[in-house]
Amino acid sequence: MPARTKVTPPPPPLTEPVEDYLKAIYELETRNGAAGTSEVAQALRVAPASVTGMIRRLAVQGFLDHVPYRGVQLTPLGRRAALRTIRRHRILETYLTRVLGYAWDGVHDEAERLEHAASDDLIERMAAALGHPTADPHGAPIPTADGVVDERAHRTLADLAVGDTVCMVRVSDKDPALLRYLAEIALQPGAVITLVARAPFDGPLTLRMGSREAVVGPNLAAQVLIDAMPVSLASTTMAVRPAAPAAETGTRAASTTAGSTPRSRARKSSR
Numbered sequence: 001m002p003a004r005t006k007v008t009p010p011p012p013p014l015t016e017p018v019e020d021y022l023k024a025i026y027e028l029e030t031r032n033g034a035a036g037t038s039e040v041a042q043a044l045r046v047a048p049a050s051v052t053g054m055i056r057r058l059a060v061q062g063f064l065d066h067v068p069y070r071g072v073q074l075t076p077l078g079r080r081a082a083l084r085t086i087r088r089h090r091i092l093e094t095y096l097t098r099v100l101g102y103a104w105d106g107v108h109d110e111a112e113r114l115e116h117a118a119s120d121d122l123i124e125r126m127a128a129a130l131g132h133p134t135a136d137p138h139g140a141p142i143p144t145a146d147g148v149v150d151e152r153a154h155r156t157l158a159d160l161a162v163g164d165t166v167c168m169v170r171v172s173d174k175d176p177a178l179l180r181y182l183a184e185i186a187l188q189p190g191a192v193i194t195l196v197a198r199a200p201f202d203g204p205l206t207l208r209m210g211s212r213e214a215v216v217g218p219n220l221a222a223q224v225l226i227d228a229m230p231v232s233l234a235s236t237t238m239a240v241r242p243a244a245p246a247a248e249t250g251t252r253a254a255s256t257t258a259g260s261t262p263r264s265r266a267r268k269s270s271r
């Protein structure tokens with residue numbers, strides 16, 4: 001086969017394993033800058049030996065470049081193909097929750113299957129019926145049909161200082177039990193969250209969401225991605241917030257004193 005044919009866009013229809021590989025490599029690359037063979041094997045639950053063979057074929061077809069000592073990275077062609085599958089996955093998840101009433105912890109496995117089977121026409125009709133959503137039910141950005149996606153890095157709840165109020169944007173869709181628990185304690189994309197207290201030495205965090213409070217461990221907190229509050233909402237929350245500290249228990253007051261936050265909050269409000 002002449003080597004030049006490999007750069008011809010758009011990508012031909014891909015097999016299900018190829019789509020899964022490119023998607024897994026895209027996710028690893030977004031997190032780590034490159035994807036190593038063993039990481040790909042782990043993500044796809046296959047033997048490292050079969051990963052090596054597939055990676056060689058994908059490189060020959062122009063989807064991947066090798067990065068010395070680090071693994072592989074997607075070429076523009078590979079990235080385009082990966083984002084196409086990711087768009088399909090995320091639109092399917094959004095459709096299943098919003099239109100068909102699935103819970104947010106029950107859509108990932110369905111979307112894993114359907115993303116390979118649904119036609120482009122069906123996916124675009126679903127996107128149109130949904131009003132062209134920009135994020136899926138877990139807050140993951142939906143790439144456009146042209147392959148543009150907002151993959152900005154986000155802080156997590158674990159990065160907050162006591163007194164900070166933020167907006168939840170995203171959580172991984174891969175652990176249904178975690179998603180069910182988050183829904184139980186009202187932690188879902190769009191939730192407005194204030195860090196009320198943080199126990200010292202990497203202890204639990206006390207969160208307030210509206211009138212509800214929840215205590216979560218640092219490991220869970222590190223999985224919840226957050227963003228600064230939109231300015232329009234920030235002023236409302238600021239007005240409501242001062243009522244709460246009076247209700248603090250002795251224990252919680254002690255733990256906030258252990259962190260340096262009451263001082264930093266005072267500094268902030270004096271500006």
Ligand SMILES: [Zn+2]
Pocket residue numbers: 089093107108109111173
């Ligand atoms: Zn999913």
